[in-house]
Amino acid sequence: MADYNHELLCVLSGFGGQGLLFAGKIMANCGLIDGRQVSWMPSYGPEMRGGTANCSVSLSDDAIGTPFITKPTALIAMNQPSVEKFAASVQPGGAIVIDTTLAMNGAEGVELADGVEVAAFKATEIAEAEGLKGLANIICLGKLWSLTNFCEREVADAAITKCVPPKRRHLLEPNLRAFQLGIDA
Amino acid sequence: MKGNEVLAEAAMRAGCRFFFGYPITPQTELAAYMAKKLPTIGGTFLQAESEIAAINMVYGAAAAGARVMTSSSSPGVSLKGEGVSYMAGADCPGVIVNVQRGGPGLGGIQPSQSDYFQATRALGHGDFYMPVFAPSTVQEMADLIYDAFDLADEYRTPTMILADGMIGQMMEPVLLPPERDLSTLPAKPWATSGSRMERKHNVINSLYLSPNKLEDTNYERFERYEQIKEKHQRQELMSCDDAQIVVVAFGAASRIARTAVRDARKKGIKAGLLRPITLWPFPTKAIDELCDGGASSFLSVELNMGQMVQDVRLAVNGRASVDFYGRTGGVLPTPEEVLQAIEKVAAGEPVVQSAEPGAVGSLLPHPKHRKSSYERGE
Known part of the structure; x- marks a missing residue:
């Protein structure tokens, strides 16, 4: 397994509106709370107006060079184009979370590096069944956390609490529940 | 916070109370943040009908003594050129932000540094320069815009x-x-803020029909430029103490270069990084000292076709070799590509510019683009 306590280079990718930039922001805040070097870099082109949106989150003990990640150690992919675009670049021993509700083929047909761990499950379906529509992103994040333990659990909860804006406080509990669902999935 | 938002927040903290702009990717968050917050602290945010209108509003507010700024991205900054020249001609302080994208023309919207010439040479017509700061981190976005306002007022x-x-x-x-x-904030006794009949009225103008008078004002302005060059060259050095090969890179490119230099050191290459923080004045003194200290090669790494190479060459003044590696159009080089370029310099081989990392091509640009369609007889 990659050494996530030293460095996590994660790409989060899916359709615009699936909340991956927000999930990335939570991840970045985990690093911030831990006092690590952090960067969060979104795709800001036409992707934001529909199509595949992604962001790169780096958490590191060393100064971060480019915030664009070309060799991720972790990936959350919530649609098929994202799997096709990024899965093969995940480094040996890395982790991939795929939401197979939309990315129905999972990592099928993709040549993965050695020792890459893949968790493919229907996150969006789970979210809808649990009354957590729109929180598949957080379910996936919980799953990735359980694979990589990139921070302490309390830190993750604190980061979620920090990222849910005060005027949407009623969404905090569902977000925390979604994170746990991801861990259990 | 996003870099663009930090620029806006830090500008307000530096005392900026007027913002005039026109939206363009990738700087729009700056204006959006200003639109939300500036009115709540007693400032004025105005989305102008065009970039040209915006810069002339900046000129007006500056003439009246306000701390004022505008922001745009490459094509929009071109439009502001005339207004910036007028501001320089009338000695009006103000801050212009350029969050660069690829060019020329409308170009693209991905990161680029291809406005280096425009910023450091000729943003508008006439005999003038302006200090240019190049942030490489979000933290520096905050620190440098603060400095940019102070320097603007001081000079x-x-x-x-x-x-x-x-x-x-x-x-x-x-x-x-x-x-x-x-x-x-510094007093501005020259500003056209209303004389209340208590003093002689001030005039802000860039028109001098007498050649001698215009020459005098230009001489005076260049004396200020000399002081800026003397006192305000800024740079960051990384592992330069015993460096034989010095990579020169600013902004986004310097982040990539930093990783490459670190990797080169791991391979036993005596490489260092000089990161200009001010592009004008260019840190010539630091380069001079590195030459004194035994640096024999410089490698300029940029997100353009090699615009800063000229300044590196002028500063090196023949005392060391100067090579270039860069990508353009919004493409970012990987640290591995920059490392390869450093290794080429270390081996005394020509640095290869290529659109395909690791490919062996000719010097400047990629082989498939080397001949124009005219040369190919099309």
């Missing part, structure tokens, strides 16, 4: 923050500078 000149789409769009931790007490 009565427009100043520029030359950022790029990468630094503008990314989020990083940041410590915001303190809120500036507005009463500590």
Whole structure:
């Protein structure tokens, strides 16, 4: 397994509106709370107006060079184009979370590096069944956390609490529940 | 916070109370943040009908003594050129932010540094320069815009923050500078703020029909430029103490170069990084000292076709070799590509510019683009 306590280079990718930039922001805040070097870099082109949106989150003990990640150690992919675009670049021993509700083929047909761990499950379906529509992103994040333990659990909860804006406080509990669902999935 | 938002927040903390702009990717978050917050602290945010209108509003507010700024991205900054020249001609301080994207023309919207010439040479017509700051982190977005306002007021000149789409769009931790007490801002006795019949009225103007008078004002302005060159060259050095090969890179490119230099050191190559923080004045003194210290090769790494190479060559003044590696159009080089370029320099081989990392091509540009369609007989 990659050494996530030293460095996590994660790409989060899916359709615009699936909340991956927000999930990335939570991840970045985990690093911030831990006092690590952090960067969060979104795709800001036409992707934001529909199509595949992604962001790169780096958490590191060393100064971060480019915030664009070309060799991720972790990936959350919530649609098929994202799997096709990024899965093969995940480094040996890395982790991939795929939401197979939309990315129905999972990592099928993709040549993965050695020792890459893949968790493919229907996150969006789970979210809808649990009354957590729109929180598949957080379910996936919980799953990735359980694979990589990139921070302490309390830190993750604190980061979620920090990222849910005060005027949407009623969404905090569902977000925390979604994170746990991801861990259990 | 995003780099663009940090620029806006830090500008307000530095005392900026007027913002005039026109939206363009990838700097739009800056204006959006200003639109939300500036009116709540007694400032004025105005989305102008065009970039040209915006810069002339900046000129007007500056003439009246306000701390004022505008922001745009490459094509929009071109439109502001005329107004910036007028501001320089009338000695009006103000801050212009350029969050660069690829060019020329409408170009693209991905990060680029291809406005280096425009920023450091000729943003508008006439005999003038303006100080240019190049942030490489979100933290520096905050620190440098604060400095940019102070320098602008001190020397009565427009100043520029030359950022790029990468630094503008990314989020990083940041410590915001303190809120500036507005009463500590420098007095501007020259400003057209209303004489109340208590003093001779001030005139802000860039028109001098007498050649001698115009020459005098230009001489006086260049004396100020000399002081800026003397006192305000800024740079960061990394592992330069015993460096034989010095990579010169600013902004986004310097982040990539930093990783490459670190990797080169691991391979036993005596490489260092000089990161200009001010592009004008260019840190010539630091380069001179590196030459004194035994640096024999410089490698300029940029997100353009090699615009800063000229300044590196002028500063090196024949005392060391100068090579270039860069990508353009919004493409970012990987640290591995830059490392390869460093290794080429170390081996005394020509640095290969290529659109395909690791491919062996000719010097400048990629072989498939080397002949124009005219040359190919098309």
